[in-house]
Structure formats: structure tokens, C-alpha cells
Amino acid sequence: MGDVLRFTGRKVGTPEHRATVIEVLGPGGGPPYRVEYDDGQPTAIFPGPGCLVETGEADLTTPPHVG
Numbered sequence: 001m002g003d004v005l006r007f008t009g010r011k012v013g014t015p016e017h018r019a020t021v022i023e024v025l026g027p028g029g030g031p032p033y034r035v036e037y038d039d040g041q042p043t044a045i046f047p048g049p050g051c052l053v054e055t056g057e058a059d060l061t062t063p064p065h066v067g
Contacts, residue, residue, distance in 0.1 A: 004054040005035060005047055019045070 003021045019035035022042070026032055031046045047053070 005033070005045075006052040006054060008050050008052065010050060019043075 005019045005021065007017050007019070009016055017037065019037045021033045022036050023034035024030075025034055025044060032044045033047070034042065034044050036042045
């Protein structure tokens with residue numbers, strides 16, 4: 001819980017939106033998830049292929065910023 005789901009736009013110009021996981025409903029920590037969107041709207045969802053998960057842990061898939 002507390003992870004953030006980022007939904008990327010499927011078309012150019014479509015804004016990204018986010019939802020915070022407030023409850024895990026599936027077995028073993030899997031979907032569906034009860035989430036709350038930035039506007040406060042709660043819902044249960046199965047994330048699709050356009051969804052990225054931010055766990056709050058270091059993202060090991062992207063190189064560190066060098067500068």
C-alpha cells in the first residue's frame with residue numbers, strides 16, 4: 001500500500017494521471033487494487049500495459065543522474 005500507479009497517455013497530448021494504492025484486493029499482493037486518484041476518486045482496478053508502478057524504493061531500471 002502507498003505505491004503510486006502512473007497511467008501514461010495513449011495519445012500525444014493526453015496527460016498522465018496517477019493513483020495511490022490504498023488497498024490490495026488480490027491474492028499474494030496482486031491486482032485488483034483499490035486506488036485513489038489525485039482528484040480523490042476511489043476505485044478498484046486491474047492495471048493495464050500503460051501503467052507504471054512507483055514503489056517508493058530506488059528505481060534500479062534507470063541509471064543514476066550524473067551531472
